[in-house]
Amino acid sequence: MSNVKTEKSVREPLFHIAKRGGLPLWKGILIRFIAIFAGLLVCGIFVTVAADGKKGFFDVFASLFSGAFGTERRRWLLLQDTALLLGVSLALVPAFKMKFWNLGGNGQILMGCLTSTMCMFYLGGKLPDPVVWLIMTVSAIAAGALWAVIPALFKAFFRTNESLFTLMMNYIAFHLVCFFISYWYPKGTGTMTPLEAGVLPDLFGNKYLLTLFVVVLLTVFMFAYLRFSKHGYELSVVGESENTARYIGVNVKGVIIRTLLLSGAICGIVGLLISGSINHAVGSNYDNNMGFTAIMAAWLGKFDPLIIVLTSFFITFLTRGMGQVRTDFGFTSEALSSVIIGIIYFCVIACEFFISYQIKFNGEHKKTKKPKKNRFEETVKRDFAEEFKMAKEENFEENKEEK
Amino acid sequence: MDTFIFSAIEFGVIFLFGCVGEILTEKSGHLNLGIPGIMCVGAAGGCFGAGIYLNATANPIGFVTILLAILFAMLFSGALAGIYAVLTVSLRSNQNVTGLAVTIFGVGFSSYFINNVVLVGETGTLLSAAGLNFFKAYLPFADNLGWFGKIFLGQGFLTYFGIFIAVAAAILLRRTKIGLNLRAIGESPATADAVGINVTAYKYVFVILGGAIAGLGGLTYVMEYMGGIVGATVADTVEGIGWLSIALVIFTLWKPDFAILGSIVFGALYIISSYVSLFFPNASFTFAQLKLFPLIPYVVTIIVLIFTSIRGKKENQPPASLGLSYFREER
Numbered sequence: 001m002s003n004v005k006t007e008k009s010v011r012e013p014l015f016h017i018a019k020r021g022g023l024p025l026w027k028g029i030l031i032r033f034i035a036i037f038a039g040l041l042v043c044g045i046f047v048t049v050a051a052d053g054k055k056g057f058f059d060v061f062a063s064l065f066s067g068a069f070g071t072e073r074r075r076w077l078l079l080q081d082t083a084l085l086l087g088v089s090l091a092l093v094p095a096f097k098m099k100f101w102n103l104g105g106n107g108q109i110l111m112g113c114l115t116s117t118m119c120m121f122y123l124g125g126k127l128p129d130p131v132v133w134l135i136m137t138v139s140a141i142a143a144g145a146l147w148a149v150i151p152a153l154f155k156a157f158f159r160t161n162e163s164l165f166t167l168m169m170n171y172i173a174f175h176l177v178c179f180f181i182s183y184w185y186p187k188g189t190g191t192m193t194p195l196e197a198g199v200l201p202d203l204f205g206n207k208y209l210l211t212l213f214v215v216v217l218l219t220v221f222m223f224a225y226l227r228f229s230k231h232g233y234e235l236s237v238v239g240e241s242e243n244t245a246r247y248i249g250v251n252v253k254g255v256i257i258r259t260l261l262l263s264g265a266i267c268g269i270v271g272l273l274i275s276g277s278i279n280h281a282v283g284s285n286y287d288n289n290m291g292f293t294a295i296m297a298a299w300l301g302k303f304d305p306l307i308i309v310l311t312s313f314f315i316t317f318l319t320r321g322m323g324q325v326r327t328d329f330g331f332t333s334e335a336l337s338s339v340i341i342g343i344i345y346f347c348v349i350a351c352e353f354f355i356s357y358q359i360k361f362n363g364e365h366k367k368t369k370k371p372k373k374n375r376f377e378e379t380v381k382r383d384f385a386e387e388f389k390m391a392k393e394e395n396f397e398e399n400k401e402e403k
Numbered sequence: 404m405d406t407f408i409f410s411a412i413e414f415g416v417i418f419l420f421g422c423v424g425e426i427l428t429e430k431s432g433h434l435n436l437g438i439p440g441i442m443c444v445g446a447a448g449g450c451f452g453a454g455i456y457l458n459a460t461a462n463p464i465g466f467v468t469i470l471l472a473i474l475f476a477m478l479f480s481g482a483l484a485g486i487y488a489v490l491t492v493s494l495r496s497n498q499n500v501t502g503l504a505v506t507i508f509g510v511g512f513s514s515y516f517i518n519n520v521v522l523v524g525e526t527g528t529l530l531s532a533a534g535l536n537f538f539k540a541y542l543p544f545a546d547n548l549g550w551f552g553k554i555f556l557g558q559g560f561l562t563y564f565g566i567f568i569a570v571a572a573a574i575l576l577r578r579t580k581i582g583l584n585l586r587a588i589g590e591s592p593a594t595a596d597a598v599g600i601n602v603t604a605y606k607y608v609f610v611i612l613g614g615a616i617a618g619l620g621g622l623t624y625v626m627e628y629m630g631g632i633v634g635a636t637v638a639d640t641v642e643g644i645g646w647l648s649i650a651l652v653i654f655t656l657w658k659p660d661f662a663i664l665g666s667i668v669f670g671a672l673y674i675i676s677s678y679v680s681l682f683f684p685n686a687s688f689t690f691a692q693l694k695l696f697p698l699i700p701y702v703v704t705i706i707v708l709i710f711t712s713i714r715g716k717k718e719n720q721p722p723a724s725l726g727l728s729y730f731r732e733e734r
Contacts, residue, residue: 017730017732018732019730019732019733050519101499103436103499103503154708154709154712158709158712158713159712160708160709160712161653161708161712163436163499164646164649164650164653164704164708165705165708167646167649167650168646168650168701168702168704168705168708169705171643171646171698171701172698172701172702172705175694175695175697175698175701176698178694179691179692179694179695180691182690182691182694183691186689186690186691289507292503292506292507293507295499295500295503296500296503296504296507299497299500331515331519334514335510335511335512335513335514335515335518335638336511336515337511338507338508338510338511338512338514338515339508339511339512339515341507341508341511342504342505342507342508342509342511342512343508345504345507345508346486346490346504346508349490349494349496349497349500349501349504350489350490350494350496352494352496353493353494353495353496357495
């Protein structure tokens with residue numbers, strides 16, 4: 001070995017990284033808020049620059065808030081979109097807790113949309129409405145669950161890569177929707193006119209309430225399922241370590257299949273709401289890419305249903321707000337919102353590092369060590385009482401530093 | 404039939420770039436789900452670079468245009484891959500989540516960038532002229548050699564460049580010390596670190612290089628396959644191609660030379676819906692039935708995924724530490 005360096009020539013790195021033991025809750029929240037704030041700042045600058053100074057920097061935020069909260073309709077739409085995103089996130093949480101990367105949310109939603117629209121198209125008006133609703137619900141749940149359980153079966157028995165499998169299922173669902181629309185409307189442009197018969201009812205005469213109500217139920221269910229049920233415990237053990245799970249007698253394959261059935265079923269319900277209650281039709285883009293967005297919402301929410309309520313609200317707020325910013329600043333491209341949201345994702349992902357790790361500068365490390373060495377030489381001359389007092393103080397300081 | 408095979412190869416190269424880029428990335432232990440976004444950004448960057456040059460000169464030189472387009476495509480996609488690298492290598496964030504964020508950002512950014520920055524003034528027409536005259540240009544004697552000339556010598560420059568990169572990547576991975584080190588990092592970064600390999604540097608270099616190569620796939624789609632006709636929905640199409648390229652990595656068992664063949668097969672499957680009459684000359688399909696043909700590549704991908712996992716040979720497995728971030732102080 002020729003490259004063994006003498007002690008002097010080895011330069012110590014400027015800093016090293018250590019894992020944090022635990023961070024007080026408020027500090028974690030503060031770091032995340034700083035990250036979001038930094039992200040918004042970057043976005044504000046980006047939009048202002050891109051708009052060629054037609055409007056000022058603060059107008060961005062004014063538009064952002066007015067787009068989300070400006071009118072009563074906007075507030076309801078904000079709630080509705082939050083509910084939908086929350087629903088999908090809740091569907092993905094059990095799968096992700098099990099370390100099953102279900103990237104197929106889009107496809108599962110679309111299948112829910114497609115089957116419920118099929119029921120409305122073929123049965124609406126021919127059967128009494130409540131029967132149609134029942135068949136719709138069952139078929140949407142079944143279709144969503146089917147789209148999730150196929151990859152799960154192969155994952156459980158053959159360890160097939162689930163993230164790519166579920167992704168491909170998205171595209172199959174997408175093309176199936178395209179097929180059925182052009183099958184129903186051979187001369188159409190690939191879009192569907194809203195149906196009237198067999199659509200889900202409005203609650204209390206408000207068309208947004210049904211969605212909100214169902215998603216609130218789902219949230220409560222998922223919270224209880226993960227926190228209090230045996231199933232929830234089993235799936236988190238499988239996620240932490242499959243070997244441990246097998247050792248304590250969990251049927252790993254069964255858990256994977258069962259969890260993905262649930263995950264797909266909830267996506268199917270969201271599809272049912274989108275098609276049956278909100279749009280009364282199906283379109284190839286009705287998933288609105290929520291399968292991916294929900295992954296961000298679920299991950300940012302630490303897979304905890306209650307925190308996810310907040311994260312999905314925040315993401316929806318950004319999406320809806322950016323729509324308004326786009327109109328106000330005269331951007332034709334819809335993609336601007338994805339750019340902004342992407343930047344904020346980057347900031348938030350980056351900040352997770354500072355929550356779980358800390359950077360220790362090696363220079364500082366040395367400074368704190370030096371006095372210790374001197375202390376011994378000096379204290380020899382001092383009397384016992386003084387030494388004791390000093391040691392106590394230093395101990396106190398050291399403890400403080402460690403904290 | 405010539406046209407079909409020709410187009411299959413031409414389209415396959417788009418997959419090839421994405422696939423080789425992802426293989427290099429995965430060999431360093433990083434599953435980059437941001438490849439679709441990175442490919443989109445590559446397309447946007449390439450058009451941007453070529454657009455600047457075409458707007459500046461009255462008589463553009465083909466070679467310079469292609470060179471600038473490649474340079475800018477690699478610069479843009481490399482930059483986005485760099486963001487991914489900072490987040491996953493240095494900041495050790497979850498690779499799946501980061502990759503998805505990169506895709507969301509990349510698809511949005513390129514769509515915005517193409518519509519608002521690249522396609523201003525005459526650039527659209529200039530780009531399509533350049534696509535036709537420079538990127539689709541081929542050897543002059545190819546026309547005289549019948550079908551052989553058309554299929555193998557009639558391709559544009561980027562096709563040959565893609566195959567060259569795939570072969571180079573295969574040699575790099577299998578025959579050089581750098582490749583050996585890279586594979587070691589993908590299998591077990593802690594062991595590689597103990598041997599004295601600079602794990603972080605390798606990861607950075609190959610994640611960024613992989614992204615830059617993948618970005619050329621987007622450029623190939625826009626400038627060579629589409630002949631420079633830059634539509635508003637380019638980003639959506641390239642995103643789909645990107646996901647298939649990632650799936651292709653499994654199909655080709657992490658071997659760049661295998662990827663050449665695999666990508667041509669995928670290219671053929673992808674364009675088959677436009678050549679239905681070639682295979683079923685007597686059948687007539689309704690408009691709706693034709694909508695089912697684009698399903699084929701995805702169904703085939705699924706079948707391939709299942710078969711490779713059922714066979715489960717030891718040498719055909721992904722790098723052992725794929726998707727895990729490496730922290731030296733962790734036990």
